[in-house]
Each structure stands twice: as structure tokens, then as C-alpha cells.
Amino acid sequence: MQNILIPTDFSAEAHNALEVALQLARRTGGHLTLLHVVDAPAGSTMVTTGGVASGSAREGVFMIELLKRTKQRMHELMAEVARMAPEVAVQDCIATGTVNEAVLEVIREQHFDLVVVGAHEHAPTLHLFTPDSLAEHLVRLAPCPVLTVKHPAPDFAVRSIVFASDFSPEADKMLPSLRQLQAAFPEATLHLLDVVTQPNGYAEAIDHIHAFANRHQLPAYEPDVFNAPQVRLGIPRYAAQNHADLVVMLTHGHTGLLHLFGNNIAESVALQAAAPVLTLHPQ
Template sequence: MLRILAPTDFSTDGYNATLVAMQLARALTAEVVFVHAMAKPPVPAASPESLFRSVYSEEMRKTQVRLLDEAQHLLDILDLRHAEVRYKTLVVPTPFADAMLQVIASENIDLVVMGSRGSSQLKQILIGSNTLELMRLSPVPLLVIPSYDVFDGFDNITILLEQMKLPERAGIEMLDSIAQTYNAMLHFLILTKDGQQVQDVSELQDQHSSWQHVLTRPHTTNLLADSEAPTGMRAHMAATNSSLVVLMPEKLSIWEILFSKNLSEELAVRAHMPLLILPHKV
């Protein structure tokens, strides 16, 4: 069974992402793991150890109850029974990134679903935030959901290729599952330079490429000159009615550079749609 990690800090920004996580779990027959990374309780440094343990235990109990209440609230909102979507809740008393990586490994997570505020300035959303931190570090695909997004499935998916190749990435199987579940049309958008041409994206795969099964699904191949982005991107999104964009940055160490590009800002901010980040294979 697929397993979806849904981190939550109980904020309104993250609420929509947890809602989407439950909807995806129902569609994919997956289990949701709700996780809250709990900070240390505010106890004066000079306090006895027994006081710290007492306050800590009480904070853990309250947070666990709140997490269970939120999960039940999501079931009620979606009119779901517990049997329709399996879930579990975890409170991890470590910093956010460490907590998420720990849970990804221990719970065999296949996909992480997180929210973003959708501000007009991308760096204000991501740089220094929990979302960007997990983008840098997650070994599994990350689905970023704008707080204002109204989820209605993914019937048209744009896959952005920033080079003339289909890179090997973690999460291609997850992308394939999503495409199959929602009977999605895939739109490969290839950024080109110096008049490069390709008739079909399948020409770019290696003989043993993990993209082979994905490419058996209905798809289109679209070329966009670097000089025409991001204007051409807006036209592509409108023409294909895309509801999800797949990004595959070249290096995990240059997230800040990637997300400072005009094209990426168009995708993440002005396009107002979810992003699926496929990381390098570990």
C-alpha cells in the first residue's frame, strides 16, 4: 500500500494540503501519516528535570489529541469513513526536517504533501521555510499545494524538461500512478535552445528508462524556446488546462537558484497550481 506523509503545523496554510492528502489517499488506496514536529516546551532552563518531563508529557498528549481531532475533522469534511482512508498520527519531538526524514525512512513513505501560502513573492513562501527545507532533503517526491487551490484531481499534467533528456528520478512510479488514477493527459514541455527539435518525447529516453511505462499513456510533446519563457509557459498552461506541474531540478544544492528563475516563479506563483517535485534517486 502506498503511504503519504502529511506534515501539519495546524496552520491555515497547511490545512488545504492535508485535505488534498486525504483525497489522494482515497483515490490511490493509500494510507496517510499525519505528522507534527513538536518543539521543546517553554520551560525555564533552571527548572528541575521532573518539571520538564511533566510539561513535555502534557504537551505531547495535547498535541496528539489535536492531531487526531484534525484527522477526524478532515474525514468529516470529505464525508469519509475511517475504513475508506487509513491513517495514523505521529508527534515527533525533533526539528522539522529531522522529524520528516525520520518518518520518511521509518514509515516507508512514498509521497510527501505540503502546503505553501501562494504569496506573490516566491522567496517569501519558500526560502527558509519548512517546504523549501524538505525540497532540498526529501528522498521521495514532494507535492506542494497552494493554500487556495481547489483540488479536483489531475486531468492534465505538464512535465517540464529543462534539458533535452528524460532524467532518471525518484517518484516516476508515483507520477505514473497519479496519471493512471485520474486518467490524465500528460503534456511534456521541453525548453529548447538553438533551434533544437524533437518529434516525440519518447526519443529522449534511454533503452532501460524508467519512463517507458509513463510514455505508454496519452501524451503530447511541446517545445518552448528559452527566449519565449515565461510568456510561452502561460500560453501552454491555458491551452492544456494543466492542473499539475512536474519539476525535476538538476541539482538539489541549487534550489535557491532554480526558484529564483522567472520561469519557476511563473509556475509556482502566477500559475496558481500544485507542483510535484521529483528528486534525484538516492
């Protein structure tokens, strides 16, 4: 987690993400890139002089003024970061285009290890009836891990890491990320959580957790099985009840109708849980 991207729209939510990203960079020796996307009119693109390559004259003047204001706000944010964490290397980036697609393009081009993104905490079903947020879009489609942050965290400390899974063989793909987190936060307790929807699933779930831990020789962990009517509801409830500082999950991105009916649990948890949620796709 050395090369970290923080998309910002200069909102309070984006600032929450920045606070967490700075703490991670301090822990890992990483460097940050602050990205702002200017939502440009169709057919307009930014050039090196800050002008506009095409579009009407009126749109061109508007874009030039918008880019000037954006650069000023970015300059102010960079100065704030220098005061908050002078030891962390930070650079800025301004792109134009549709926000969701422009952020994904930057991630792919610059090969980021992690994206830290701010979001609103959603009620369990609210996000099904609202337009996709950038956070939801990135959890679904970003090729690198995404850390979703929903609350201020100026002193982000991780004492409790919850890895939520069914501990099938696919969960083995999380091991490199889990080990990175344990190295960054050696004082944290690792909770291995399986949520079951039927009480008679407890024994099998515990067996899967221990088998996973033994398979990877995890030296210390807390096995936890939590009962809930739905897995996507149980994980945020468990995290809240046990004061988790970080939730970690695999995700399977979907688009279109498959997204609506595919029941992406990690995507739901990333938006519902109060704690920061780290999601990544299986490799």
C-alpha cells in the same frame, strides 16, 4: 503512492495539503499519516508516557501542557478526516525536535512513498530573501517524492498533467512516477513541456520531446514548447495559462551556498506555481 505523509501545523495551508492527500489516497488505495512536530527546547525529547526525558522543571511542565494541547488538536483533526473520507486509513504521529529535521527523520524511518505538504505561493524572487519553509526544505532534501500544495482543493481532480523537463536521458527516471499518475488519473491529458529561452531552440526541443515519448511508447501526449526569459519563470506561466492541475519535475537538492547559487529550478517552481507541484530526485 500507497504510504503518504502529511506534515501539519494545523494551518490552512496544511489543510489544503490534507485535502489533496485524501483525494490521492482514494484514487490509489493508499493510507495517510498525519505528522505534527512539537518544537521542543534543546535537550528535550518526548517519551512514551508523554513526559519529558530531560530539561529544566519549568520546560518540562511547558512541554507536557504543549503535548496535551497538540494531542487534542490532532484528535480533532483525525475526527474531521474520518468524516471527510471514512474509507481512507489514517494514523497520527507526534514528534519533537526541530521541525525540518524531525520531518525528514520520520520520512527516512518510515519509508514514505510520498509527502504532501502545504505552502504559500511565492513571487518569483521572494523565497530567495525569506527563511526556508518546510516545503522548500523537503523539496530539496526529502528522499521520496514531494507534492507541494498552495491552494484549497476539496475536490482535487487532475485533468491536465504537465511534465516539465529538458527531456535529456535523465528524464527517463520519471517514467515510473508518470505511469503511476496516469494510472491514478486515466482521464488526464499528459503535456510534455520544455521551456526554451531562445526562439531558435524550438525545433530541437520538439525533437527531444518526441524522442522521449517514442522511447517510452507513450500512447497519448501533447508536446509543448514555451518561450520565457528563464525556465523557472516559464513553467509557472505555462501552467497558469493552460490551467494545469498538476506539474511534475525532477529536482536536484542542494544545501548551503550551493543551494543559493545552484539555481534549483524545481524548488523555485514548487513555490511559485499556483498548481500543485510534484518533485522527486533522480534515483
